[in-house]
Structures are given as C-alpha cells and as structure tokens.
Amino acid sequence: MKRIIFFIFLFQAFTFQLQAQIKHIVAKGETVFQIAKKYQITPYDIYRLNPDAKGGVKENTTLLIPKPSTGKAIIHEVGEKETLYGIAKKYNVTVSDLENWNKQQLDGGLKKGQQIFVSKPSSNQVKTPSLFVPDAKPKLDSKTAxxxxxxxxxxxxxxxxxxxxxxxxxxxxxxxxxxxxxxxxxxxxxxxxxxxxxxxxxxxxxxKNKVNLLGSVDKSKQKNLVLLLPFNINKIETDSVKTKTEQLKTNKFLNLTLDFYAGALMAIDSAKVLGLPVNVKVYDVESTKYSSNVASIISKNDFENVDAVVGPFQNSVVETTAQLLTKYNTPVISPLSKERGLPLPNLYYTVPAEDRLRASMFDYFKSKNGNVVAIISAKKTTSKDFIIANHPEVKHALFNDKGALDVALLKTKLVKGQKNFVLMEIEKASTIISITNILKGLQKEYDIQLAVFELYDALNFEEIPMKNLTDLKLLFPSATKIAETPEEKIFEKQFKKINNIYPNAAAKKGFDVTFDAMLRICQPEGFVKSAATTKTEYIENAFDYNSSNGLISNNATYLLYYDSDLTIKQAQ
Known part of the structure; x- marks a missing residue:
C-alpha cells in the first residue's frame, strides 16, 4: 500500500502549520538568532519547526523556516469566559504563540475586554494593540465551578x-x-x-500538566517499541480464498485488529517524518479465550531492551504479557480492554474504568450546581445501588402500579431556577419514549437535561425520536472526544486517502495509543515517569495515567451531549 506521509497534528503547545515554508541551509558560523533576524521571525518560530535547533545549529543543516506574514496582524477582543486554549483553537495557533505575542497583556492573566494579537505582529506594529484596555473586573462569577x-x-x-x-x-x-x-x-x-x-x-x-511531548523528545538514543496484535494469521492462511474473504466480512475481532493496526501504521509513519528514533516490531499473537502464544513470542525474541509494549487486546493475555516482562520493568499498554484484573506495576490500562466515567459525570453535575433526579427501572438494581451508596444526595422518581412514571411525584423532585439533571436507566424503548416525552413537556417549567451512564442499546431503537434526545441534550460520559479541529480533520482525510475509508474509533485508538507510547519512550525520563507526571491528548483520546490500589488506569474522560443541530458536542 502506497503511503503518503503528510500528517499535521495539534498539540496544545506545538503545531505543524500548513502554510508554505522556506528551507534554509545553515552557513558557517550562523546562529539561530541571526537566521531569525534574516527572515524577520523569532527564534521561537525556528524552534517550533526545528526542535533540535534548541541545542544549536551546525553548518549545512537544513532548517524549516515559516514564511513571515506580510499582512496586518489580527487582533481579538477577549469575550466572557474565554480561555487562551479556546482562542488558540479558534485561530489555529498555539497557546505558546499567544503567550509570546502578548507577554505584556497576559502578565496578569487573561481578562474580558482585553485585545490581544492572534497572529504574529509585524516589527512595525506596537507591542500591544492600540485599543488594549485592561479590565479591572474579575472574570469569575457566581456560576464559575x-x-x-x-x-x-x-x-x-x-x-x-x-x-x-x-x-x-x-x-x-x-x-x-x-x-x-x-x-x-x-x-x-x-x-x-x-x-x-x-x-x-x-x-x-x-x-497534572497536559503537555506536548514532542518538544522534549531525546533523539540521541534508539528506542524499541513492540506491538502484540491478534491477527491469528496461521489460522487464516489455511483457509481458502473464499473463506478468507468471508473472514474479512464477518470476523469482527479480525476487523478490529486490522483497524487498530491501520491507525498504528499512521502513527509509525508520522514518527518517521518527525525523526523519532524508534524501532517498531510487530508480532502476531495467536490467541483464543483460553490460550495464546505470547509466552513463546517473548521467550524466542529479545525483549530485554524493549522500552514499551502495546497489546495484546484481551485482558487475560495482556496480564500474562505484563507478568512475563516484569523482570525487565517493561511497560505493557492495554489498548482496548475494559476489564480490570491483577494490579501489576508495569501494566497500563488506556480505557478509563467504568467508575471513573461515572464519577466524571457526577463531578459535572456538582460543578453546575445541579439538582439530580434518577429514573431507574426495577431491573437496573446495580445502577440504583451504586447511586444510593455513592451519591445519597440524588433524588429518585418512582413508577406507579401500572408501570408508568409518577409524574406528580417527579415534579416535586424538580427545582425551578436550577439545572435539573435527570439520570435515566431504562431497558424498554417504549418506556424511554414515554419518559422523554414527559420530560420535554416539563421543559416549559423546568431547566431539564437528560443524562445516562452510557449509550445503551435501547437508546438506539429506531422508534425513539432523535428529536426527543436532542431537545433534552442527552448527556453521557465517554472515553473519547469528538474530532473537530482542522488538524484532526486532516488526519481523517489522510487516513481515507491511504486506506479508502474514514477511520473508525479503533483506528483512531491505534494511532493515539501508538503515537503516545512512542513519544513517552523518547522522553529523557522514559515512559514510566512521563506517564506519572504528564497528561497528553491526540485525535480522540487523552492519556492521564494514575495508580489506584496498584492498578494503573487512564483517568482522562469526556462528557458529550446530543445538540439540537443533530451533532454530538463536548460539554463545557
């Protein structure tokens, strides 16, 4: 498969620009400051595209130089509750850009009414926008969480x-x-x-700082990453051509593996473009529910100098892998398993635990000073017991003898002038339709938002009007976010160009997990310390590893909701 390596990715403190660039060959005795002056840019602009230049430049080295903008710099007036990150995202620049262009204005923090540069000011422009007006009023109000x-x-x-x-x-x-x-x-x-x-x-x-790990990569040492993926090629090779074709059509686990691998290949190609000194090996894990060849792979190959392992998928197999590699202190990254098992010091779960996802939603309720009312069916005893044990402040609606929601009782649980989050756990589509219709009717009197612990199957029943869910702005916790920045969209288009399909969640997970692993093993402090101290974010996934009772899990979660324009958005 022909690979066109052109990938642009967003980091909070680093971005690769799509704008045209100049290639500069360093002359004898030239310094970064001299080169920056020559092109009327700052040394920061050079370091951003050429991280190695921070240690000095050598004769005949090729540097990428951004073309300086000849137009007038753009000025932005800070609005209510705006942040540097939000403004940077809006203008497709980085937070570091804004901080460098507006050092004087931002000395006391970002304030409503400020005017700041959101594109690089030219040398003949003043250091601060001419309309710059400090706002003495604090930006915090009574609603700030x-x-x-x-x-x-x-x-x-x-x-x-x-x-x-x-x-x-x-x-x-x-x-x-x-x-x-x-x-x-x-x-x-x-x-x-x-x-x-x-x-x-x-x-x-x-x-826990969310950082761009690319800026601190150590390129002086070769690193080794291993992918253990369950292709089960030996089983497929014995099949006929017809059977192989059927496997690709019907074998969900094989397709999951291939999707994940396609995303991982994109990450590997991107790492090559960026000059990351990572050698990647891929081994086929032949696994079933009860057995695997992972022990054989590790015994027959040199894993002593492997800096990290991604995979396998199944929890029992990834546990075995971590146990076998404990003697080398090799980090083993579980990419897809939701299960939790042995508390191993070198096993990292990338899928947030269910209790963490639920906790993030209740944190959000609290941040909005919300009144929470639960509508839980009799069969959902686990959910009801969880709420009673962990969140006694939650009010509970009830059903009458005929199995219908007691609307009069529900109204006594709702509060006017306050955000009411109605947490619903119902297994019947007909009941969901009835409850959502009731809640829509009550929106005339109360501020109501519907919430669920997860998008369970009953919510996808075709007879449930999508408008019911969008009008109630259905809220749910998620391990992934919605790709919406220009750079994330570029990734999707580039993936389609290579693979003829748009990337699904497994492909994006393959990219995110693999790229994060490569960046962390290339940090001066290594994977383990990097994981303990820094949070990262990529196409759809963020990684914020924390240890609890010996289990190392990713605590990064998102809250998403159905908006009235029929899109899914991230709750703020």
Whole structure:
C-alpha cells in the first residue's frame, strides 16, 4: 500500500502549520538568532519547526523556516469566559504563540475586554494593540465551578495564575489566606479546568500538566517499541480464498485488529517524518479465550531492551504479557480492554474504568450546581445501588402500579431556577419514549437535561425520536472526544486517502495509543515517569495515567451531549 506521509497534528503547545515554508541551509558560523533576524521571525518560530535547533545549529543543516506574514496582524477582543486554549483553537495557533505575542497583556492573566494579537505582529506594529484596555473586573462569577487544589513544592502565585488561567487578584479574593503568603500543602479554591485531576477519596486536585511531548523528545538514543496484535494469521492462511474473504466480512475481532493496526501504521509513519528514533516490531499473537502464544513470542525474541509494549487486546493475555516482562520493568499498554484484573506495576490500562466515567459525570453535575433526579427501572438494581451508596444526595422518581412514571411525584423532585439533571436507566424503548416525552413537556417549567451512564442499546431503537434526545441534550460520559479541529480533520482525510475509508474509533485508538507510547519512550525520563507526571491528548483520546490500589488506569474522560443541530458536542 502506497503511503503518503503528510500528517499535521495539534498539540496544545506545538503545531505543524500548513502554510508554505522556506528551507534554509545553515552557513558557517550562523546562529539561530541571526537566521531569525534574516527572515524577520523569532527564534521561537525556528524552534517550533526545528526542535533540535534548541541545542544549536551546525553548518549545512537544513532548517524549516515559516514564511513571515506580510499582512496586518489580527487582533481579538477577549469575550466572557474565554480561555487562551479556546482562542488558540479558534485561530489555529498555539497557546505558546499567544503567550509570546502578548507577554505584556497576559502578565496578569487573561481578562474580558482585553485585545490581544492572534497572529504574529509585524516589527512595525506596537507591542500591544492600540485599543488594549485592561479590565479591572474579575472574570469569575457566581456560576464559575470551583475545586480544591493542594499547593505543590516550588509553586508560586504566578505559576498558579498560569495553571488555572486566573489573575493574582482573583486568586487572593477566592483565598484570603494567601495575603499571608503561599505555603506548600495549602488547600486553595481554584476554577475547575482540564489541566488537573481529582482524587476520588478526598476531592483534592493534584497537578497534572497536559503537555506536548514532542518538544522534549531525546533523539540521541534508539528506542524499541513492540506491538502484540491478534491477527491469528496461521489460522487464516489455511483457509481458502473464499473463506478468507468471508473472514474479512464477518470476523469482527479480525476487523478490529486490522483497524487498530491501520491507525498504528499512521502513527509509525508520522514518527518517521518527525525523526523519532524508534524501532517498531510487530508480532502476531495467536490467541483464543483460553490460550495464546505470547509466552513463546517473548521467550524466542529479545525483549530485554524493549522500552514499551502495546497489546495484546484481551485482558487475560495482556496480564500474562505484563507478568512475563516484569523482570525487565517493561511497560505493557492495554489498548482496548475494559476489564480490570491483577494490579501489576508495569501494566497500563488506556480505557478509563467504568467508575471513573461515572464519577466524571457526577463531578459535572456538582460543578453546575445541579439538582439530580434518577429514573431507574426495577431491573437496573446495580445502577440504583451504586447511586444510593455513592451519591445519597440524588433524588429518585418512582413508577406507579401500572408501570408508568409518577409524574406528580417527579415534579416535586424538580427545582425551578436550577439545572435539573435527570439520570435515566431504562431497558424498554417504549418506556424511554414515554419518559422523554414527559420530560420535554416539563421543559416549559423546568431547566431539564437528560443524562445516562452510557449509550445503551435501547437508546438506539429506531422508534425513539432523535428529536426527543436532542431537545433534552442527552448527556453521557465517554472515553473519547469528538474530532473537530482542522488538524484532526486532516488526519481523517489522510487516513481515507491511504486506506479508502474514514477511520473508525479503533483506528483512531491505534494511532493515539501508538503515537503516545512512542513519544513517552523518547522522553529523557522514559515512559514510566512521563506517564506519572504528564497528561497528553491526540485525535480522540487523552492519556492521564494514575495508580489506584496498584492498578494503573487512564483517568482522562469526556462528557458529550446530543445538540439540537443533530451533532454530538463536548460539554463545557
């Protein structure tokens, strides 16, 4: 298959631009600063496209130089609740770009009414937009969601304002004790955002930076990655051509493997373009529900110098792999399994646990000061027991003797002037239709949003009007987000160009898991420390590994909802 290697990917602090570039051959004695001056750009622009240049440039080295814009720089006026990330995404630039172009304006944090550069200002423009007006009013209001945060070692007021996108004045207003100085271990009230995670037990946030790992890649050492994928080729090779064709049409597990592998190949090709020093080997895991050849693969091949292993898919087989590689301390990444088993120190689950997905939804309810009412059928005892045990504040609607929802009782559970989240767990499509119709009618009096723990099969029943779900903005937790940035769309188009189909969730997972693994093993600190300290995000998946009772799981989740324009969006 012909591979056209042209992939542009978005990172919060790094982006590859589609704009035309100039190739510059470094002359003897030239420095980065001299080259930047020559092209009327900044050294930062050179480092962004040529990370190796940070260590200096050598004669005859080829550098990629972005063509300087000759047009007038674009100025943006900051709106209500806007963040640097949101503005960067809107104008297809990076957060680092905005910070570099607006150092003076952003010194006290981003404020409503500010005017900032969202494209590179030319040398003849003033350092700040001529209409720049500081806004003394704090951007926080009574509806802003707050969380508790424990101050870490070496943190300062300035670093906290950057972390939580808040001014020092606002931070002190929320935490008057800061007037006496910042101390390690202090618990502060801060705006909730995506750069931190929540400890389940005490609801104290722990710092976890979401970073671009590409900027800190160590290219001086060759790294080794192994993919253990269940192709089961030996079984397929004995089949006739007709049977093989039928396998491709009907064997869901084989198609899952092929989709994942197609995404992984895109990641490997992208790594080559970026110059990552990673050698990748792929082994065919012949596995069934009760057996596999993974022990044989490991015994017959040199795994001592393998920096990370992606796969296999089945939980029992991936556990065996991790156990066999414990002696080498090799990280084993479980890419698709939702199951949890042995707490192994080198086993990393990329699929968030079910309890984490549910917790993220209840965190969201709390952040919106929501009134939560559960409508749970009698057969959904597990869900009802979970809510009663973990969230006693939730109110419960009931069904009458005829099996119909008691609407009068439901209305007593709803609150006017407050967001009402109705959590529904129902197995019958006819009951879902009835309940959604009732809730739509009650929207005239109450602010209601429907929520579910997962998109279970009954919700896809063809007789359930999609308008019922979109009008109620059906909310659900998800391990994946919706690809919507220009760079993510480019990935989808490029995948189709190579494979003649658009990538499905398995293909995107293959890319995300493989690319993240390659970037982490290329970090100076290695995979294990990188996973413990940094959060990453790619096409559809983010990775935020945390250990709980010995199990290392990905805690990165998303909340999505059905919007009235028939699209799925991410809840904010």
């Amino acid at each position: 707050l969380s508790n945060y424990e101050v870490q070692a070496k943190e300062t007021l300035y670093s906290l304002t950057k972390k939580f996108d808040i001014s020092q004045e606002e931070l002190i207003k929320l935490n008057p004790d800061l007037q006496d100085g910042l101390k390690i271990g202090m618990i502060l009230k801060v705006p909730s955002n995506g750069s931190v995670i929540t400890k389940a037990k005490d609801s104290v946030l722990v710092a």
